[in-house]
Amino acid sequence: DQQVKQNSPSLSVQEGRISILNCDYTNSMFDYFLWYKKYPAEGPTFLISISSIKDKNEDGRFTVFLNKSAKHLSLHIVPSQPGDSAVYFCAASGASYGKLTFGQGTILTVHP
């Protein structure tokens, strides 16, 4: 029962271009959606989040879009940089106690 899905295992992008990472979910009770970035041998680090009452949240080069009717969210990185190369996890939670449901991750590679 995979409630959060990232259907693209990997994405390759040229430096300076836009990276778009996608995520789909099935549980309409999710209230918050988060993106985490993970480098090898490190823990996931929080990147950006969005509440279910919004459809867009922006933080510098990172923007998250939420389409509730389609149960879909995406992370846009503009412009992409080689240091952005990492695994990106989409996660979702309900209102209480930080129980995050994670997708399986997308490996982003940004080529110089």
Place this chain on the structure above:
Amino acid sequence: DTAVSQTPKYLVTQMGNDKSIKCEQNLGHDTMYWYKQDSKKFLKIMFSYNNKELIINETVPNRFSPKSPDKAHLNLHINSLELGDSAVYFCASSYAGTGASPLHFGNGTRLTVT
């Protein structure tokens, strides 16, 4: 000045042994978690503690016993280790434990059971 630190980083042991993983956070958070990343790379919650009180226990075998001596520490003890316990275990912490509060993760403990 590590925010969430867990030890050891690597743990190799034989089936049937008992082992512990320690976690400490210096962020002043009141909620701590254990997550497991399995061989398919999914991160799944195991336990959540809020101010030393167990809040979430996600159908984890009772061979796994979390212990929180204070709100800055959450240790994980595993009895009678099995091959299927091999995974990366991440400790995390957050304020308040609500969905709006981002989790801060440690760097993980890679457990290998032979």
